[in-house]
Amino acid sequence: MKIFADSASDLPKSFFEQNGVGLFPLRVHIGEQEFQDILTIDSKKVYEEIRNGQHPKTSQASPEDMLAAFEQLAQQGETGLYIAFSSELSGTHNTAVMVAEQVREEHPELQLTIIDTKCASLGYGLIVEEAVDMLHAGKSAQEIEEHTRFMAAHMEHLFTVEDLDYLARGGRVSRASAFVGGLLNIKPLLHVEDGKLIPLEKLRGRKKVMKRMLDVMAERGEKLDEQRIAISHGDDEAVALEMKQAIEERFNPKTVEVHLIGSVIAAHTGPGTLAVFFLNKAL
Numbered sequence: 001m002k003i004f005a006d007s008a009s010d011l012p013k014s015f016f017e018q019n020g021v022g023l024f025p026l027r028v029h030i031g032e033q034e035f036q037d038i039l040t041i042d043s044k045k046v047y048e049e050i051r052n053g054q055h056p057k058t059s060q061a062s063p064e065d066m067l068a069a070f071e072q073l074a075q076q077g078e079t080g081l082y083i084a085f086s087s088e089l090s091g092t093h094n095t096a097v098m099v100a101e102q103v104r105e106e107h108p109e110l111q112l113t114i115i116d117t118k119c120a121s122l123g124y125g126l127i128v129e130e131a132v133d134m135l136h137a138g139k140s141a142q143e144i145e146e147h148t149r150f151m152a153a154h155m156e157h158l159f160t161v162e163d164l165d166y167l168a169r170g171g172r173v174s175r176a177s178a179f180v181g182g183l184l185n186i187k188p189l190l191h192v193e194d195g196k197l198i199p200l201e202k203l204r205g206r207k208k209v210m211k212r213m214l215d216v217m218a219e220r221g222e223k224l225d226e227q228r229i230a231i232s233h234g235d236d237e238a239v240a241l242e243m244k245q246a247i248e249e250r251f252n253p254k255t256v257e258v259h260l261i262g263s264v265i266a267a268h269t270g271p272g273t274l275a276v277f278f279l280n281k282a283l
Contacts, residue, residue, distance in 0.1 A: 001079045001141050003132060004069065006061050006092055007037035008085035009125040010232055010262040019132045022069055024061035026085075026092060026264045030054055035263070043266040047235045056267040060092040066099040074107035079141045082114045083128050083148055088195030089120055113145055117152040118195030121159075121265050122230035122257075123277040127151045129228070154281040156220055157192040158200075160209045162234065162272025189213065210243060213276055214250055220280045224251040227278055232261045234273030243274060253278075 004022035005011070016023045016038075025036040030049050035041035037058075046056055073080045084093040093116045104110050117124050127148055134144045187209040189201045200216075203209045217224065229247060233240035237258070244256045261273060 001081065001135055001144070002073060003128070003135060003144075004080060004082040005124075005128045006085050007262055008090065008092070008120055008264050009083075009128050010121045010259055010265060011125045011128060012259065013038050015129075019136075021128065021132060022082075024065055024069075024082075024092065024096075026061050026090065027059045028263045028267060029057040029059065037263045041263050043260050043263045044235065046263045046266045047271050050267075050270060056263075058264045058267050060090050060095055063095050063099050066096050067103065070100055070103040070110065070112060071107065073112060074103055074110040077109070078111070080110075080112040081131065081141065081145060081148070082112065083124070083131060084114060084116055085124060086118045086120050086192070086195035087116045088118065089197075113141075115145070115148055115152065116195070117148075117155070118192070119152055119155050120157065120192060121261060121275055121277070122232045122259060123155045123157045123192065123275075125259070126228060126230050126277055127155065151279065154279045155192075156217075156278050156280050157275060158213050158216055158277075159190055159269075159273060159275035160187050160206075160213070161190075161269050162187075162206075162236075163270050189216070206239070210239075210246070210274070213243070213274075214246055217247070217251065217276065217278060221251070221278050222281055224253050224278060227253050229253045229256045230277040231256065231258045232265075232273075232275045232277075233258070234261050234266060234269060234271045236272050236274070239272075239274055243276065247276070 006024040007026050025039050028035045028041050087093040096114050100112050117127055131144050131148050186202050188199055189209050190197055191200050231240050231243055240258050247256055
């Protein structure tokens, strides 16, 4: 079985290389230049450009890359599973579905399942990691697909941003809200609902929003001590490690992994973002 994922999973390049996971990089545009997320640009560069006054834009993964990968899958007679970034945040999933149908016109035997996770960043990345672990453990394609769908349906995303202006540029909050938030040191707490970014609460100051994130974890999470939890951050590792320590002290999870937010997500959320991912239903 061949597993595919895209760069919005915010997993490092080494993960794809070491586990043989097919990578579909989304694209980042800075000025007149186009980059492939993970392959030809990393988020450190994106944050540097943002701090220098640039406004990076992003676009979906290449249909040509998908076509080549899916044709090869069909020719080799292998079963494939593409675990995809939320269709509410990118056209990548829908493009993959169209490309797969195109390939099936010549290769009706193509065995490929495409799952719209409705997830992003490490919420999506955790699902990919779990699928790879199951593959290495010898689980069947059906077991992996069913478990992937379960995790996607129950993955919680809690996150806050340092500067509301980045979300305002992407239409996630109004510019008026962003302006008032900046004046009052208001930090939004957001989550993902059916693949979309939804404001949950507004709190004053980073400390209060971090404490509230822990409280919401306690309210929504189930058997957190048995879970693999993930934290992603917008080039602020110190805050991410502070959150990791707080999570470990309060919930004692199996593991807590911390990664830098990838280039595509970084372009829309900006520096200082902090996100936590966990399941709301026990496995």
